[in-house]
Amino acid sequence: MNIDVLFISNKIGKAIFFTQRDVIVKSFCSLSRTCSVSDRCQSCAMTEEAKSYLINRTSNSNIETLDRELSVGIGELKIGKRALLEAYGLGSCIGVVLFDRSTGISGIAHILLPGASQNGETKYAETAIEKMLEDMIKQGARKSKIVSKFAGGANVFKQINLEILKIGSRNAISVEETLKQKKIPILAKDVGGEVGRSVMFNPLDGSMIVKYTKGGLLWL
Amino acid sequence: MIDLGNLSEMELDVLNELGNMGVGHAATSLSQLFDKEVDIAVPNIKVVEIKNINGELISDVVAGVIISLDSLEDDKSGYLYTMLPEKSSRKIAASLLGMEEVDEEMYASTIMEIGNILASSFCDALAEFMDITLLPSPPSFAVDIPTSIIDSVVSQMAKSSEHIIIFGTSLQTDSDIEVYLTLLPEQGLLEHIVRIVGQL
Numbered sequence: 522m523n524i525d526v527l528f529i530s531n532k533i534g535k536a537i538f539f540t541q542r543d544v545i546v547k548s549f550c551s552l553s554r555t556c557s558v559s560d561r562c563q564s565c566a567m568t569e570e571a572k573s574y575l576i577n578r579t580s581n582s583n584i585e586t587l588d589r590e591l592s593v594g595i596g597e598l599k600i601g602k603r604a605l606l607e608a609y610g611l612g613s614c615i616g617v618v619l620f621d622r623s624t625g626i627s628g629i630a631h632i633l634l635p636g637a638s639q640n641g642e643t644k645y646a647e648t649a650i651e652k653m654l655e656d657m658i659k660q661g662a663r664k665s666k667i668v669s670k671f672a673g674g675a676n677v678f679k680q681i682n683l684e685i686l687k688i689g690s691r692n693a694i695s696v697e698e699t700l701k702q703k704k705i706p707i708l709a710k711d712v713g714g715e716v717g718r719s720v721m722f723n724p725l726d727g728s729m730i731v732k733y734t735k736g737g738l739l740w741l
Numbered sequence: 742m743i744d745l746g747n748l749s750e751m752e753l754d755v756l757n758e759l760g761n762m763g764v765g766h767a768a769t770s771l772s773q774l775f776d777k778e779v780d781i782a783v784p785n786i787k788v789v790e791i792k793n794i795n796g797e798l799i800s801d802v803v804a805g806v807i808i809s810l811d812s813l814e815d816d817k818s819g820y821l822y823t824m825l826p827e828k829s830s831r832k833i834a835a836s837l838l839g840m841e842e843v844d845e846e847m848y849a850s851t852i853m854e855i856g857n858i859l860a861s862s863f864c865d866a867l868a869e870f871m872d873i874t875l876l877p878s879p880p881s882f883a884v885d886i887p888t889s890i891i892d893s894v895v896s897q898m899a900k901s902s903e904h905i906i907i908f909g910t911s912l913q914t915d916s917d918i919e920v921y922l923t924l925l926p927e928q929g930l931l932e933h934i935v936r937i938v939g940q941l
Binding site: 735 | 890
């Protein structure tokens with residue numbers, strides 16, 4: 522069940538292909554809004570390029586491989602280099618990514634609550650961002666080169682009768698304030714709305730891919 | 742405070758039995774509503790680390806209804822989370838309203854009402870067994886994947902624990918209607934249950 526992740530960037534666009542035994546099983550493509558073949562890519566210049574790479578394995582300057590996937594659970598944070606970072610099923614939660622372009626070290630946190638924790642729990646926004654920053658610097662990232670992207674904080678409820686369910690916007694505010702206070706530039710964000718999200722982060726080009734649970738992709 | 746990671750086998754059993762009764766009542770309500778037989782899957786109770794919740798819930802888009810259960814004395818006692826996979830919820834709405842095309846507002850209020858009925862009967866059974874008063878809140882409704890719907894509730898529970906208890910089961914009718922019920926008890930309710938176990 523080894524999944525290899527390919528990243529293709531050429532003149533028509535960018536795409537991430539998940540492959541298993543050299544067969545493409547899943548793809549995320551920056552053209553998905555304009556592409557007529559939705560969901561599963563049939564054939565286009567990018568798919569063809571990926572397929573021929575999988576058959577011949579000849580080096581291709583448009584294609585890079587990611588070492589692995591790293592997915593965070595609720596309230597966790599993970600750090601990697603050349604790893605596709607993932608956070609699934611964000612409703613009111615927020616997926617925050619910090620990355621250092623100079624070294625490629627990047628981290629992702631799945632934030633559940635606003636504010637700071639008394640005892641270092643990374644489910645809280647402030648604590649998670651601080652810890653992620655510290656850990657990345659420990660692994661060799663340079664503070665001055667670290668930038669951020671984040672997405673989430675939706676309010677998925679059509680009918681809401683419980684105050685506590687409105688936590689998404691508080692999470693988003695807390696994340697943004699913490700990043701500003703730490704002087705980490707925010708390159709992109711996609712917060713609020715009424716639909717849940719999953720996010721992926723590709724450290725090879727610094728793009729965050731937001732996948733809405735009801736369909737639709739956004740490349741940040 | 743009870744450490745959820747350390748509940749005894751017996752405490753979990755009692756909790757499971759409690760959930761069982763709740764589901765039994767909910768199934769009866771569903772059966773009356775549709776005038777059909779309803780099958781109950783063997784319920785299971787799990788202590789789940791919050792970071793692993795994603796793997797514990799179904800991954801399809803569902804119509805989800807959340808109701809909080811408040812007891813008169815304590816704080817929140819817990820939440821009932823009813824999940825209906827979209828296919829089932831559309832069927833339920835169509836069959837209850839007697840029409841194929843249902844507008845979104847009607848659909849939402851129908852599903853909320855179903856959630857309400859199931860949760861209320863679950864709640865009654867729980868309260869009766871424990872001899873307490875439990876008041877279900879009005880329902881909150883969303884259509885999304887289960888984790889995205891529940892994470893705001895989980896965030897409340899995460900303030901005091903690394904684990905949550907999920908009591909889950911499914912109800913099924915012969916017309917392919919599936920309903921998933923989960924109970925997420927808060928500390929107050931758990932302590933009450935543990936006390937009851939102690940008296941047995």
